[in-house]
Amino acid sequence: MASSPSADSVAARRLPPPTALATFSSSALHTLAASCVVRSKKLANWGGTTHVTPERLFEPRSVEQCLALVELARREHKELRAVGRAHSPSDLMWSKEWLVRMQRMEGVVQIDAAKPSVTVLAGTYVSAIHDILAAATPPLAMSNVGSISEQTLGGLIATATHGTGYNFPVVSAAILSLRVIVALPPAQGGTQVLFCSREVHPDLFNATLCGLGCTGLIVEAELAVEPAFNLRQVGEEMTVDFLFGPSTGYPAVLAAPETPRFSPRAKGATPGAEASLAPQRQSIGALLARGERLPPAKSAYLPAVRTTSPAHVYPLPADVLSEEAREDDEDDEVTREAQRRLERIVQSSQHAKIMYWPQARMCTVFRADRTFEPPMPVGLGSKIYGRVVGHDLTQLLLFVSRYHRALPPRIARLVFWLTHPSSKNASSLESSAGGKASSVPPPPPAGEHSRGVGRTTEEGVASGPSSSSSSSLPEAAPSPSASSSSDGKKALVARTTELSTPSSSSSVTQAGEHGARVFALRAAAKRGAVSRPAAPAHRVSLDAFLTPPPDNGRKYGVLSRALPPIGTGATYHSINTSHKVFNMDCLFPQHTSEWAIPLVHAASALRALREWLEAEEADANGERIHFPVEIRFADADGIWLSHAQGRKTCFIGVIQFR
């Protein structure tokens, strides 16, 4: 066991008072509460989308103060909620009565190098945990982290924050034990700190792992970690058609004739018109674009597995997990093929995620594996390009794009072009993406819908991938610039594995990372260090290219392997400290919507989303989203309220900058 230098003061602050809380008078509790009251009470979340001015705001530094606050709130019938760093996109953490901001309840309690695990006070920032673990002997690291590390560990646990990885669950699943302050009436022992784990008070433990702050105040948590590692990440560009299959008007749902319209934007709605619609399969995307209500989800879409024991947090016992229906009778064959392809890609590395640029009709698939290789150095030019173009200019353009509805799609394509090596120019990008935004066909009028869906479906199947084999990709889409004129910049699509100076970036945005690589590619092209892209591979074999990592089941293994490419688009490689690869700069305040859907239905959802977004883009008054759409994955867990409860999950996150 090793202790950090600050452990002494933390040790004192984590102790409950020597005498039972029940013996404290209310005035003694008020004195303790007053010692941590904060005068300025106006709070906003990170995105600036929700605000609150509570009756009282507290910032405790010790368990004793926390206990006093919870007991006082119980006695005075006040609602009390915990706030971490208010990074939740909703108003989840607000109360108009009492708020307890936990960020001063920070510090490391102990590091257990044998397990290995780290125990910290719950207000400790995740970024501080990275530093604490890196300084440990031997160095340690969290196994999986979300897009940022600015949250408190308590907030992370209470919302079951996720990163990405086919075999990696939400971060709460790595919690080994908790100390939680629960407000119990005197007859049940009074307000107290309860230790809980899979073995001790397993109900409280499981409920708190995604408890949204409703089970009690988490004051301390022990987190399982692993030896420090670097991640080798490969980003690979591909068209949306290549990844999700061509647009076919499916996935479709059986829309009932009485489906009511609910949106003021519903087009061509005349009273009684709904009743004249015969029951028919309608695409989800088209229904959404026309502002029509979706029919209720089938029960098959609900989690099929419910854990019986609260101790079944993670991994779920094999007999609990049943194989969900792999194929949905509402999907067409193109969707099924896309689903098989998606799952193979996600399985092919430890941490896979997809950045989908709807306006550019392009995706970047990022796949990362553990490696012993050292971080790749970042050239100064790459850093500057990444910072100026990928961060500052992108932010400025996003800001400008809020002021005219025609701007967001154009700006998205411009930023994609500036920050992605394979996009030689906007027109080639648009043509590879199936036409300029304005040429995206609008959704058919209600009366013609059935005909429209049938027609596009037939065409899509005819031109789509073969349905005969699940182990082959559809014909690889040539990268946008591969088919364009043969000037010097054509070489930009070459693989960076052929570069003599690979670049990586940790301090710039994801877009900035691409930007940095564009810069490196351009420099290398000038030096003649980049060769022409290989001819597009036809009918690439998935079995040959996408073998699952050999450590499946032993997921923490170090692979140190170069991932074979999926298609023929540009690729860029980087190696960096684990959390620097997991994290990205999320630019400026934003509205966020993220859906957690069963992985087995991911392709259906993504294809419907694509169809809807393209229809909205073609509509001058349509919805506008910013970029990129972040698509990530998590393993099934047994946490009662977790979004990944009982099934592997695909997260689809959409943002709109404020």
Ligand SMILES: Cc1cc2nc3c(=O)[nH]c(=O)nc-3n(C[C@H](O)[C@H](O)[C@H](O)COP(=O)(O)OP(=O)(O)OC[C@H]3O[C@@H](n4cnc5c(N)ncnc54)[C@H](O)[C@@H]3O)c2cc1C
């Ligand atoms: C830019 C950005 C990127 C993000 N990326 C991701 C991502 O990649 N993956 C992901 O899953 N999420 C992500 N999130 C969401 C974020 O991880 C969660 O909202 C997280 O809960 C925020 O932590 P916090 O400390 O700010 O908690 P808060 O937002 O302050 O609180 C969240 C909840 O936790 C409760 N809570 C906080 N502390 C305690 C405590 N000590 N005891 C009991 N309850 C407590 C609160 O009552 C509230 O219900 C992101 C958010 C932002 C702003």
